[in-house]
Amino acid sequence: MAKRDGLNVKMIDRLKEPGKYGDGRNLYLHVGPNGGRSWLFIYRRLGKDKMRGLGAYPAVGLEEARKKAAEYRAMLLDGIEPPKGRGAVQKKDEGRTFAQVNERYLSEHKDSWKNPDKAEGNWRNSLRDHAYAILGDKDVKDIDVKDVHAVLTPIWLKNHPTAKKIRWRIGAVLAYAAALDMRPDIDLTRSGGKLDKLLPKAKRVHIVKGHDSMPFDQIPEFVPALRGRAGIGAAGLNFLILTAARAQEVRFAKWDQMDLEAGVWNAPAEIMKAGRPHRVPLSPDALAILKALPRDSDDGFVFVGGQPGAPLSDAAMAAALKRMGRKEGVTVHGFRSTFRTWAAEKCLDVPREIAEAALAHAVGGVEGAYQRGDYFNVRRALMERWADYCRGPAA
Structure with missing residues (x-):
């Protein structure tokens, strides 16, 4: 049998620097800042990188992790999303509240926006002013459609353009959290979903007003x-x-x-x-x-x-x-x-x-x-x- 390239037990035991170390075929060993080691299966789906935890090392050994990774690759070939395991890298001190995840999202995405400083400020201020009172300190895994509805209800008819932006931004932050395996991959804010059934038809009462102009x-x-x-x-x-x-x-x-x-x-x-x-x-x-x-x-x-x-x-x-x-x-x-x-x-x-x-x-x-x-x-x-x-x- 041909020798497999990648990690081996001696290499794993010598790894000290925090980071992700590839074994090949979507399998990575994550070394945390405190020296803890966990297995990750990282793959790309619908244009996004996703992770699945395979357990901590050495409780889950190298060969067992490779076997589990092979099972996940087979699922992907069959069009099946690999299940979320309990071994994903989630430290107790890792920020999991909506406000903390929002800051992580901004730090990773703002540089791709036009006029990033202004866009970042608008994004952060709108969520701080309208969403943080309800969502800010809540663990992202516990946020449900009723919470989003409670955020949007006071402004949905009164200031509909702002409400639509906040709805989209909440959805983006929750989708980012789902990609980090912090919550189920459920789109609470999607058009046609439960949220639309709870919110009134804003277009019946809101008239889009253009910028005031001089004759x-x-x-x-x-x-x-x-x-x-x-x-x-x-x-x-x-x-x-x-x-x-x-x-x-x-x-x-x-x-x-x-x-x-x-x-x-x-x-x-x-x-x-x-x-x-x-x-x-x-x-x-x-x-x-x-x-x-x-x-x-x-x-x-x-x-x-x-x-x-x-x-x-x-x-x-x-x-x-x-x-x-x-x-x-x-x-x-x-x-x-x-x-x-x-x-x-x-x-x-x-x-x-x-x-x-x-x-x-x-x-x-x-x-x-x-x-x-x-x-x-x-x-x-x-x-x-x-x-x-x-x-x-x-x-």
């Missing part, structure tokens, strides 16, 4: 007044209006993205909502804003915040808007709607897809599959017409 006929008066105000927040807001960009895109714009000679902002994928690079034609008015700004380095932020090297804050443009006397009824993001409405009503010669491309909106369906261009030259003409309109009749 476009006020723009020729507003933008010249904005242009006359000092401050980086006012400059950023003016640039946002002229480019019809999102606040995040303006805040994280850098000088090396700006081609001032060609009049192009080459916005990279990482700052775009759709995750695709986007070329923005810069009108003479938008270029004038850039040329008037201080420039420390080619890789620095265009609109610099209060701290050296930091981007403009989230609140700076909103504060500039309030200082203009627009405390209610208008939002920074709403200027994209203002531009889109102006294009639809005042530029009847401009096809719909041109205005959508100016907003970096993707064209869906079959049309999107065949349309690979970005209408750049046509969009340049549109954005110059928009800048002319924003300049006002006095200009």
